[in-house]
Amino acid sequence: MSDGAAKATVHLAGDDLFVAITPSGHAQALDTGSGRLRAATPMELLLIALGSCTAVDVISILRKKRQRVTDYYVEVQGERRADHPRSYTRMAVRHIVRGHQVSARAVAQAIELSETKYCSVAATLRPTVEIVSSYEIVEDEGEQD
Numbered sequence: 001m002s003d004g005a006a007k008a009t010v011h012l013a014g015d016d017l018f019v020a021i022t023p024s025g026h027a028q029a030l031d032t033g034s035g036r037l038r039a040a041t042p043m044e045l046l047l048i049a050l051g052s053c054t055a056v057d058v059i060s061i062l063r064k065k066r067q068r069v070t071d072y073y074v075e076v077q078g079e080r081r082a083d084h085p086r087s088y089t090r091m092a093v094r095h096i097v098r099g100h101q102v103s104a105r106a107v108a109q110a111i112e113l114s115e116t117k118y119c120s121v122a123a124t125l126r127p128t129v130e131i132v133s134s135y136e137i138v139e140d141e142g143e144q145d
Contacts, residue, residue, distance in 0.1 A: 043080070043088070050091060050131070051076040053121035057114035058095060058107075065106045070140045071098040088129045095135040102137050111135060 006023040013019050016033035029039035040048070051074040062069050072095070079090040097107055111133050115122055122131055 043078070043086075046088065046125070047076045047078050047091070049121045050093065050119075050125060053119045054093060054095075054111070054114045054133075057118040058110045061110035061113055062097070062102075062106060065103070065110070067097075067102050067106050068100040069097055069102060070100070072096070088125070090130040090132065091125070093131060093133045095133065096138065097135060098138040098140050100140055102139075104135075104137060107135050107137060 008020055008022055010018050010020045010030070013029075016031065016036075017039065018030040018032065020028045020030055022028065028045070030045070031037065031039040031041060055072070055074045058074075059069065059072055062072075075094040075096070077092045077094075078088045079092075080086045080088050095107065095111060115131065115133060125131065
């Protein structure tokens with residue numbers, strides 16, 4: 001493997017439960033038994049991976065643009081094929097930004113930069129998954145800083 005290689009391990013913990021160890025040494029439980037929901041499934045982790053990758057980019061860019069964001073979250077919804085291997089065919093990424101006079105242009109630019117330049121998860125998924133992004137800006141009526 002190249003210098004940029006990362007290695008994760010996945011251990012069977014019993015009863016279709018697994019414990020994965022990330023390249024940075026963090027443990028993540030995985031559940032593959034349908035209907036149990038004791039831990040995230042591998043396919044759920046893909047949704048989280050995309051959401052967290054783009055969220056980190058977008059909030060960082062908005063801070064650099066000096067946008068007054070008071071709350072921010074990302075919702076990721078995935079559509080899967082009916083037939084095996086049941087891969088995702090489409091993921092809808094919705095960015096919800098709350099703040100004081102947040103610029104729609106700044107949000108749109110931040111999302112575009114994440115999608116086209118920075119988010120490595122999106123770049124990995126994009127060859128086989130349609131990724132569609134949208135955003136909502138909510139004006140915060142609370143105290144301004």
